[in-house]
Amino acid sequence: MRKIKRWKQGIAVAGVIALTGSLFAGCGGADGKNSGSKGKTGSSNQAGNADTADLVNVNTDNSDGKKTKDESTKAMGRFLENDLTVPENSQFLRDVKVLDSGALRMVYYSTADNCYYAADSADNGETWTNGKSLEELLGLKENLGEYISVVSAAADGSIFVGADLSPDRDNENAQTTADSGEEDSAYDNLKMEFFYLSPDGNVQKVDTGDTIQSSYTFQACFTENGTVLIVDPGNGVAEINPSDGSLVRRYEEGISVDFIGTAGKMLFTIQDQTLHGYDLDTGKPLDNISALTEQIQSDEQDVNWTTTSSFPLMFLKGDEDNSLFYIDHTGVYRYVLGGSTVEQIIDGSLNSLSSPDTGTVAWGQDSDGNFYVGCNAGEDIRIYSYVYSKDTPTTPDTELTVYSLKDSDFIKQAAVLFQKKYPDIYVNIEAGMSGDDSVTDTDALKVLNTEIMAGTGPDVLLLDGISEDTYIERGMLENLSGVLKDEDILPNIKDAYTKEDGSIYTMPVKFGIPMIEGNKDIIAGITDLTTEADAAESQKDSYGKLKFFSSFSISPSGLIQGTIDNSTPAWMNEDGTLKEDALKEYLEQVNRIWQTQKDAIEETKKAYQMGDDWANSDRSGYTNIAGSITDLLVKVNTVAAGGLLSPEGLVYLDSAKKVDPDLDYRLLNGQSENCFYPRSIVGISAKASEKEAAEKFVKFLFEEESQRASNDEGLAVNSKVYEDMAYWKMGKSSGDTIGSIGTSYDTGDGNIKQFVMDEIIPEDEAIQNIMDLGKTLTVPAKSNQIIRNAVTESGEKYLNGETGLDDAVKEIMQEVNLYLSE
Template identity: 40%
Template structure:
């Protein structure tokens, strides 16, 4: 029942000196056997205009987003042909894979031709094609999934190949490996490289289907990169190199392996679309380029230096919630990277070019520091887009808690407060989880009202953060709507936290193991006390603090008491689960509550019959589509606003503030203005609803296609009925969307979002739920812990 993050924390490192050397390496230089390059570019350094005599490094790759074919949902392959034209295989708006061509490297694309027609297949269903590859000579390779199973119960694949200027045909291989080739490339030598699940990699001659070489036979490989000289394989956390000409292991990659291992995501592959790592041919013999979440690098085999060509923190390379699909080097030295964007509702395909600019400073002149208590992927996305728009400003992201260094929230906040008071703190603060009242009282935050005046914010959101004198010291960039879904009669009966406890107790006899693998509980997180309390806290915490800023002891006590009733209602079922699956309750296996995942995953559990209620935030049109689609699938389900101890609450997302001690206030203000611009509000459509009224009311943000369009589908076994339920996630009707939009404008109270208070309540609450202490003792423990922190 736990939810887990898809991506590891990304860390960008600025290496100015290395970039000054390597950016010029693609514009005319010679590489030595050490793996480094010497610049022949006269513009690599430029004198300071002030006349100080100081020089600064010049030269940087600038990013540009290129056009993709209309309706492009996901890019499968990208290639620049020998004549300089570009080809792309991508899904069109109907999910059909097509071949597109561009004579001007991505400025304009033709209408496209379906792969099915190229290979002479009757069906035009692009979903049949599991993987594809393009050759530099214009050849095309495609793998078509066949539902027939092999002896291991796996699906099998038919392979189709179209030589340059020839006709497409089905390939017949000698001794082809069993199973699906979930990775495929066409080498510079014209051979086909097929990566099989659990059976290594085969290099195939497409002319006669013979096996040229086999690599890591019988082994499971995670990633395959093919250049004209090398085959690079990642398997079980290790990296292997082969000489393509001989099929034998290649020497000289130790330094590259060491560098790759510095970024954990380079060796972790669990994503069916795209990868976190991508290789391509280098600009000289014996060299390769690779891109990962930190940037693009060049390596000369046998050398001792890895050169950073592009710093990913200065562009969208470091953005979260995306993956690389393909990468090519153009004849003019431009680098092209195709990506899949998970921030959109349709996993859209994107194409970027990187062009060297000799007159752009290697590292921007102005540097800003942004602080957040925990890693923040949506702010990283906004930073990447901002730096693309303002290449003269460099933003560094600091995280108070990495998650693996043992630093607690209290430790992180103490360190932050000390740094701010000493004038060494960050310029910009993401105040999620941080209480800003003390900062405001001590004059540590700038008034944002002047900056936000022209933004045109939703009045209910703006008023929630406006002081009596009109000043504003923090403002969420986005917001979420708390929602509850369950059986209609139950949802109608829930008006607050106490009534939620009443209804869950009414169903007490239903909770427990209904089959060997399914169990029904009150809420999805009921079996994990800490996560359960944190989830409930979201829409109740606003009631815990009095107007004078002190904790309301009675409200905290009421929360613990009602949470205890809900937990006890499902305790018999939890005990049955513990007996049946003790490993799921080990300390290391406890699920963690992550607010940002919203309600959508829990709504599916309603179809399973695994819980009575789904509660959580709705943060996007897609989240809302899940809520409405579950009610459409099961007519007994209903949904509505979730009011706990406090009513009409909203969930602030990415509360932004500027430190009064910021060294670059003008640049900091520019970043805040960007966040509340139309582009800044729509960088991602998954992390919260816009707070700018024109964007919130506009059609573009909410557009997921025509009503009833299928956005996704699935199948669940119902533990209560024993029957399977097939569901589809579809675009909700306009009246349902309008009702949600109007609801969002009525929400006036932000949840408390104070990590110290929530932690104190959950820590004492877990002991109370487990019967270690009584209700009064748990309440007193919360009050004492919070007062102790405030006193410090």
């Protein structure tokens, strides 16, 4: 029996494909009755019991990106988000539908028994019936499990299912072929069969004949007319009658469609980042949707389908025959065909729609105008209702600005949770560097410093990559000791950031543990950076084509970025200047490692005709070590190194030992001992304009709800959460298999093979050992981006032989001193 796999791209081979089983979603609803907008006001049609004019956000954006309110009127009315329950053991959502009866139906996958289920709720998601397996509903004797690739539920109770019932479906050769680049033949041996459960409970196998030309399909959905739309890869979209399988109509014949959605009598397709609309009654293209097309195509996230477990864009029937709703990561919108504007009725920045871990799967609307949105969030299902509250301000009265040098998914997720608790506060997250422009770290920090000194800066700062000591010395940060006095923070973390007088100006919200995994005999001798270089030299005879020391060691810059964090404290003085001798020693040891790798890198690049870009990606030591585990297991790397940043990271480390008993893992010291990686280091500006809101936000970040938020950006610093076995086991039990990860790799003789590792929850002893280890770490590996850049730039030239050691050290010292003087 196949397992749901999550394929990780390592450095083993350039063409690994990403799979998550066959967890594809439905098309969107045919049962909606509400309204929507993208920042512009428009029609005053009814949306449930709320007038559209009351729903539209009256705020505008000024030049500095902050929202301003029209002081003459205070708009009231907003959809508020509510979390609904989900059935026990539900892991992956496939569809959510508001039935004609008014009940909710959800179809989901459970890894507990490898089955798909349908469950109903008659009380708006407060409770659910015991789920019935699709096999039971369809009268099938065999457990189809992950062989089901398409599921769609209809408002009248119908269910349509597509599954791979080919005799050799367990043969992984098809996927291996795809990994080797022959995508056209990846599913040649598969055979899709379709089943239809009618409203009266009758089940029949649907014979589509030659209508579906592809041997595999990934999306199907009901239309309001009772027909079924099936994406036929490479040949558009087929509309069939589910009762007999006959073809009603084909759309975009001969074209590869990415995904589709329906809104009442309208079909929308996305292909090649373009939106196309069709009238389902006539089959003709919609010719009056130019404003909608322009709006959607202007947001690249809407038209790029990057994951198989959710959709970036979904449609729903509107409140009039010629209107529709759509939903994306920025909110819910309403559009009237032929209109020149698109209206926003739900601002995604005020709820979970904007959270990085939320992937929308399906949605609907009841007769009262309430929206229901089903999402996959990591390993969990989330179903939200959006209920209109006429007494809530359209936009919050208070705007809190949170700044980070680079984009932070964790803070975005935390902001969503915070705004649920404090709906009167809007969290505006600003990133100094977007990555899409030429702004450098230095540029961004100069702007930030100028704004702070002028009193126009952010209220809360994330100081990752920023010299927090400099900000403290200059009196730019508030004392947090009062804010954090009642927060249960791990003593070793809190003490590391507490001054002698008891003041606290910054505190990491999460932390990571530097780890290394490899052969027991090899890693036993690695106690610092010098012995790590010794180990690299001891294994030099094993390096060659796709054979390296670690994933960090495949480029000079990557090697520096992968080893700098737990060495920096050894060469930092209290005033921020560097210890020249310690810095010199660091570069010498890193160079020793690099000299063992050069020939292997060149051999690999030549064999696979790779450019330098292949090896020059960011491989910071803060990167989750989990990303290197598969390369370790397929013998591409001698060791895996990086940060343990999540409970799932420990699952990877421990599961690897079960695959290869000769492996072990331990703390990785650099030039400094007992380091931890501080993550999301938070502080409050001394000139914060919204100090009370800033204190609430910072306090919230350390509370249990925020600390338990699902993310892989760091371990909890809240003692109660960190010491909870359930946190480490992610709600499962020791020995449970929660999934699997895999990679495709070159065996060295031209053959491509697959490797799969089951993810197994560790035993209590393994968890306790890591838990205890984390409590012993006392030295924060503070990462100053300016220093990191200076060391990387000059260090890379030294490792490449372009400059001498003394000159490289001199350049670094000059660069850092110049920065400090400013």
